[in-house]
Amino acid sequence: MSLVVLMPRTQTRTFPARYESLAAIDRFVAAAAEEASFDECTVYQVELAVDEACSNIIEHAYGGEGSGTIECSYRIQDEELTVILRDQGQPFDPETVPEPNLSANIQERTGGGLGLYMIRQIMDEVNFDFESEAGNVLTMVKRKKHSMR
Amino acid sequence: MSLVVLMPRTQTRTFPARYESLAAIDRFVAAAAEEASFDECTVYQVELAVDEACSNIIEHAYGGEGSGTIECSYRIQDEELTVILRDQGQPFDPETVPEPNLSANIQERTGGGLGLYMIRQIMDEVNFDFESEAGNVLTMVKRKKHSMR
Amino acid sequence: MEIATREFKRCAVIEVSGRIDSATAPQLAAVLHDYTDKGQYNLVLDMSDVDFISSAGLRVLIDTQKTCERLNRGRLVLADVPEPICEAFDLAGFVALFDFYDEVVEAVGTF
Amino acid sequence: MEIATREFKRCAVIEVSGRIDSATAPQLAAVLHDYTDKGQYNLVLDMSDVDFISSAGLRVLIDTQKTCERLNRGRLVLADVPEPICEAFDLAGFVALFDFYDEVVEAVGTF
Numbered sequence: 001m002s003l004v005v006l007m008p009r010t011q012t013r014t015f016p017a018r019y020e021s022l023a024a025i026d027r028f029v030a031a032a033a034e035e036a037s038f039d040e041c042t043v044y045q046v047e048l049a050v051d052e053a054c055s056n057i058i059e060h061a062y063g064g065e066g067s068g069t070i071e072c073s074y075r076i077q078d079e080e081l082t083v084i085l086r087d088q089g090q091p092f093d094p095e096t097v098p099e100p101n102l103s104a105n106i107q108e109r110t111g112g113g114l115g116l117y118m119i120r121q122i123m124d125e126v127n128f129d130f131e132s133e134a135g136n137v138l139t140m141v142k143r144k145k146h147s148m149r
Numbered sequence: 150m151s152l153v154v155l156m157p158r159t160q161t162r163t164f165p166a167r168y169e170s171l172a173a174i175d176r177f178v179a180a181a182a183e184e185a186s187f188d189e190c191t192v193y194q195v196e197l198a199v200d201e202a203c204s205n206i207i208e209h210a211y212g213g214e215g216s217g218t219i220e221c222s223y224r225i226q227d228e229e230l231t232v233i234l235r236d237q238g239q240p241f242d243p244e245t246v247p248e249p250n251l252s253a254n255i256q257e258r259t260g261g262g263l264g265l266y267m268i269r270q271i272m273d274e275v276n277f278d279f280e281s282e283a284g285n286v287l288t289m290v291k292r293k294k295h296s297m298r
Numbered sequence: 299m300e301i302a303t304r305e306f307k308r309c310a311v312i313e314v315s316g317r318i319d320s321a322t323a324p325q326l327a328a329v330l331h332d333y334t335d336k337g338q339y340n341l342v343l344d345m346s347d348v349d350f351i352s353s354a355g356l357r358v359l360i361d362t363q364k365t366c367e368r369l370n371r372g373r374l375v376l377a378d379v380p381e382p383i384c385e386a387f388d389l390a391g392f393v394a395l396f397d398f399y400d401e402v403v404e405a406v407g408t409f
Numbered sequence: 410m411e412i413a414t415r416e417f418k419r420c421a422v423i424e425v426s427g428r429i430d431s432a433t434a435p436q437l438a439a440v441l442h443d444y445t446d447k448g449q450y451n452l453v454l455d456m457s458d459v460d461f462i463s464s465a466g467l468r469v470l471i472d473t474q475k476t477c478e479r480l481n482r483g484r485l486v487l488a489d490v491p492e493p494i495c496e497a498f499d500l501a502g503f504v505a506l507f508d509f510y511d512e513v514v515e516a517v518g519t520f
């Protein structure tokens with residue numbers, strides 16, 4: 001494997017905390033994941049994780065669509081993509097969130113609770129920080145998988 | 150309308166009187182119809198008329214697949230395609246062939262008798278000659294339709 | 299001519315490609331009769347890849363339709379028929395005898 | 410997101426294109442509820458042109474499936490699901506909850 005050390009590339013954009021922003025946020029992050037040369041399914045999953053996190057910020061941190069914002073930054077270094085989301089909404093304790101019911105019996109299923117679960121399934125690191133001066137900070141890292149050979 | 154007088158183009162080929170020959174005969178005639186610059190549906194219909202005529206020669210004139218042949222010639226002149234089919238099978242009297250039943254009631258339909266009917270529907274001239282030294286001769290003419298304007 | 303078949307809950311789809319002429323019509327007849335013999339009278343003929351059909355093929359379709367429609371037990375419908383073949387069907391008075399569908403999924407959806 | 414629907418004899422096909430996210434999922438829910446409200450519990454979701462579906466969309470599908478399967482009166486099936494969406498469905502344990510079909514015609518053909 002040839003090792004190429006690249007300068008980190010970073011970018012930041014701020015979006016209104018509204019559901020209509022999700023498509024633009026997803027495009028912004030998907031472009032970053034493509035730049036990090038992730039495969040199609042990984043790009044999709046990173047987009048999904050960020051969409052879930054932003055939907056939660058709007059729905060739960062801000063308590064619905066309103067006047068807040070979501071600041072989205074990413075950094076690509078080597079083969080790692082870091083996405084950071086910042087908001088000024090209510091903090092919460094992720095530890096208290098129960099695991100979703102993944103039963104194969106449809107009538108036992110509750111439709112909700114899948115967002116946080118999928119974020120953790122998809123991303124290699126997920127860290128919430130509610131102490132920051134900058135508001136709530138969610139940092140998610142995705143590393144490129146190399147196929148075994 | 151500009152009038153271009155072209156030399157007639159003619160070609161002749163002989164095929165074994167077997168159903169497997171139909172695809173090759175049809176291709177031969179379809180190429181001629183395309184050369185005569187007929188539109189797609191007209192090319193298809195000329196191909197259909199010739200296929201029906203050749204199927205009849207094999208089935209009825211020769212009484213089935215055997216050792217006979219079908220000689221197929223065409224001539225393109227101006228905007229007219231003439232196709233001539235020759236065989237050495239039994240002659241017949243086209244005048245005695247009844248019109249097919251085209252009833253909209255399926256149970257009254259007999260599957261047969263459509264071939265000759267469609268040949269006459271499609272071609273502008275259809276002439277049988279059983280007096281010829283060359284055997285039975287079927288001459289069919291198709292003229293290019295011009296859209297009214 | 300090539301024939302591929304798919305069986306669904308309420309009908310079978312017969313997908314024919316190439317030429318249906320005096321040489322090949324017996325093959326198509328055999329496949330259709332297999333279905334009607336075992337009591338499947340709801341049939342969709344997917345004609346999207348048919349290049350040519352002569353009266354030998356039309357006869358097979360008429361015979362099959364007669365069998366299917368008897369006692370109101372089913373019908374043969376035609377899907378995705380190419381334009382030149384449509385026009386030729388018109389010459390043979392076929393439009394009154396069959397239901398035509400633009401897409402196979404619509405044909406399957408009527409059974 | 411755009412939604413097109415087609416009604417067949419035994420099922421309805423809902424063809425969605427674009428994104429199913431928190432902004433658009435309510436629209437899809439409305440269309441699906443229209444069907445279940447009028448007693449149509451056999452539904453095919455044609456996903457061939459869906460670019461993205463988040464958990465907001467998954468929730469709509471789960472809720473609809475619950476309604477459809479109650480009393481064994483029907484089911485919602487998924488057709489032509491793009492590969493990345495398939496993998497995401499896997500994460501959410503969706504494979505056990507829905508029947509998946511490669512083509513819409515197969516999905517329609519099971520009803």
Ligand SMILES: Nc1ncnc2c1ncn2[C@@H]1O[C@H](COP(=O)(O)OP(=O)(O)O)[C@@H](O)[C@H]1O
Nearest residue numbers: 056057060061091092097112113114115116117
């Ligand atoms: N950014 C957030 N701010 C506040 N609460 C959150 C946030 N993200 C998640 N939560 C809490 O975690 C729960 C689970 O979230 P999630 O798995 O996305 O499912 P859902 O949003 O469907 O409930 C939410 O119901 C909410 O109580």
Ligand SMILES: Nc1ncnc2c1ncn2[C@@H]1O[C@H](COP(=O)(O)OP(=O)(O)O)[C@@H](O)[C@H]1O
Nearest residue numbers: 205206209210240241246261262263264265266
């Ligand atoms: N070339 C031919 N030689 C002898 N008889 C023919 C020929 N063409 C047609 N016929 C007679 O005309 C009838 C009608 O022909 P056609 O309309 O093609 O329908 P089919 O072949 O299905 O009977 C045939 O049954 C046959 O008796």
